[in-house]
Amino acid sequence: MEDMTKSNNFLHNLIKTFNKFGPNREGQNEEDLERIAAQEQKFFTFDTLVSATKNFHPTHKLGEGGFGPVYKGNLDDGREIAVKKLSQSSSQGRKEFLNEAKLLARVQHRNVVNLLGYCAHGIEKLLVYEYVFNESLDKILFKSDRRAELDWKRRFDIINGIARGLLYLHEDSHNCIVHRDIKASNILLDDKWVPKIADFGMARLFPEDQTHVNTRVAGTNGYMAPEYVMHGQLSVKADVFSFGVLVLELISGQRNSTFNHSTDTQNLLDWAYKLFKKGRSLEIMDSTLASSADTEQVAMCIHIGLLCTQGDPKLRLEMRRVVVMLSKKPANLLEPTRPGAPGSRYRRSHRPATFSSTAGSSGASDSGTFGSSISTTTRSSASTSAQTGSGFDPHGKRPMQI
Numbered sequence: 546m547e548d549m550t551k552s553n554n555f556l557h558n559l560i561k562t563f564n565k566f567g568p569n570r571e572g573q574n575e576e577d578l579e580r581i582a583a584q585e586q587k588f589f590t591f592d593t594l595v596s597a598t599k600n601f602h603p604t605h606k607l608g609e610g611g612f613g614p615v616y617k618g619n620l621d622d623g624r625e626i627a628v629k630k631l632s633q634s635s636s637q638g639r640k641e642f643l644n645e646a647k648l649l650a651r652v653q654h655r656n657v658v659n660l661l662g663y664c665a666h667g668i669e670k671l672l673v674y675e676y677v678f679n680e681s682l683d684k685i686l687f688k689s690d691r692r693a694e695l696d697w698k699r700r701f702d703i704i705n706g707i708a709r710g711l712l713y714l715h716e717d718s719h720n721c722i723v724h725r726d727i728k729a730s731n732i733l734l735d736d737k738w739v740p741k742i743a744d745f746g747m748a749r750l751f752p753e754d755q756t757h758v759n760t761r762v763a764g765t766n767g768y769m770a771p772e773y774v775m776h777g778q779l780s781v782k783a784d785v786f787s788f789g790v791l792v793l794e795l796i797s798g799q800r801n802s803t804f805n806h807s808t809d810t811q812n813l814l815d816w817a818y819k820l821f822k823k824g825r826s827l828e829i830m831d832s833t834l835a836s837s838a839d840t841e842q843v844a845m846c847i848h849i850g851l852l853c854t855q856g857d858p859k860l861r862l863e864m865r866r867v868v869v870m871l872s873k874k875p876a877n878l879l880e881p882t883r884p885g886a887p888g889s890r891y892r893r894s895h896r897p898a899t900f901s902s903t904a905g906s907s908g909a910s911d912s913g914t915f916g917s918s919i920s921t922t923t924r925s926s927a928s929t930s931a932q933t934g935s936g937f938d939p940h941g942k943r944p945m946q947i
C-alpha cells in the first residue's frame with residue numbers, strides 16, 4: 546500500500562516535470578528525472594551534500610567517532626541534516642552498501658534516528674540523517690555545566706524512550722537488529738528531549754569482520770557485555786547490558802569507562818550493586834537530581850539497571866520486560882545477581898545453554914584486556930562486529946588487528 550502511494554507520487558512528479566519543461570528541453574528533463582528518481586530512492590547526490598555542508602567545512606563538523614566524521618548540513622528545502630562520511634576502510638562494494646543503506650532507511654521509530662538517505666560517490670560513502678537538535682546525550686550528561694538541564698523527569702523519559710527504541714530494533718523492525726554499540730554518544734536528544742538511538746545497523750555497513758573466522762569484536766569500553774568481549778557472542782542481551790550501563794550512568798551522572806570512585810569498587814556497576822545490597826542504592830544518584838527526583842522511581846531504575854547488567858546474559862531482562870516494568874508503579878522486582886564486569890570476564894556458577902562460553906576469572910577493570918577473538922558468533926541479521934581500522938581506536942573502541 547505504501548509502495549503504491551510512493552509510485553503514484555513518483556508518476557505524479559514525472560508528469561509534473563514533463564509538463565513544466567516541455568519537449569524542447571530534453572537535457573534538462575533528464576537531469577530533473579534523475580533528481581526526482583534519486584529523491585524517491587533516498588539517494589543523495591554528492592554535490593547536494595557538498596553544498597549542504599559547505600564542502601565538509603571544519604566549522605560544520607559535529608564530531609568524529611569510529612566510523613568517520615559527522616557534519617551538519619542544510620538542504621535547499623530547509624531541512625537540517627547530519628552527514629556521516631564513512632571511513633574508507635570498509636571493503637563493501639557500492640551495490641552492497643546501497644542495498645544495506647536502503648534497508649536501514651526503512652527502519653523508523655520515534656526513538657530511532659531517521660536515516661534520510663545515503664550517497665555513494667567514487668570511494669566516498671555517506672549516510673544522511675535528520676539533524677537532532679540537542680545532539681548527543683554525552684555532550685550534556687557528562688558536562689558539569691550542562692548536566693542540570695537533565696532533571697529527573699527528563700532522564701526518566703530518556704530511559705523509557707531508549708528502552709522503546711531498543712525493543713523496536715530487537716523485535717519489531719524488519720529484521721532483528723542488535724545495535725552492538727549502545728552508549729551515551731549514540732543517544733541523540735531532540736528539541737523536546739525525546740531520545741533517538743543513532744548508529745543502528747553499522748555492522749551491516751562494515752561486513753568484512755563478519756567473514757573473518759578469527760576476528761575481534763568491536764564496541765565501546767565500559768559498555769560491552771562480558772560474553773561479547775571474551776567470546777564474541779553477540780545477541781540482544783549484549784545490547785541489554787549496554788542499556789543497563791547507560792541507565793546507571795543517567796542516574797549517577799558518571800561515565801562508567803572513567804569511573805574512579807574508590808579502590809574496592811571496580812566500576813560503576815560494582816559500586817551500584819554493592820550499595821544496592823546494603824539497601825543504600827540511592828547514594829549513587831547524581832546530586833543535581835536531588836530536587837527533582839522521584840526516589841521510588843529512581844530506585845526502580847537502579848534496580849532495572851542492575852537486572853540488565855548481570856554477568857549471566859540469560860538472567861538479564863529482555864527489553865520487552867523493561868518497557869513493561871517502566872510503565873508500571875514500582876513493584877516487587879527480582880533480586881539482581883552480580884553485575885558482569887564490562888570489558889572483562891565474569892564468573893558464573895553454571896554454564897548457560899545458549900551461550901557456549903568458557904567461564905573465566907572475574908576482576909579486570911573496564912579498561913579491559915582486549916586480546917580475545919571471535920571464534921563463534923551468535924548473529925542476527927545485523928549483529929557481529931564492525932570496525933574501521935587497525936591499531937588503537939581513540940574513540941574507546943577495542944584495538945583491532947585483523
Ligand SMILES: Nc1ncnc2c1ncn2[C@@H]1O[C@H](COP(=O)(O)OP(=O)(O)OP(=O)(O)O)[C@@H](O)[C@H]1O
Pocket residue numbers: 607608609610611612613614615627658674675676677678680681684726730731733743744765940
Ligand atoms: N543526527 C545527528 N544529529 C545531531 N548530532 C549528531 C547526529 N549524528 C551524530 N551527531 C553528533 O556527532 C558526534 C559524532 O558522532 P559519531 O557517531 O561519529 O561518534 P560517536 O557516537 O562518538 O562514536 P561511534 O562511531 O562509536 O558512534 C556525536 O557525538 C553527536 O554529538
Ligand SMILES: [Mg+2]
Pocket residue numbers: 610730731743744
Ligand atoms: Mg555515534
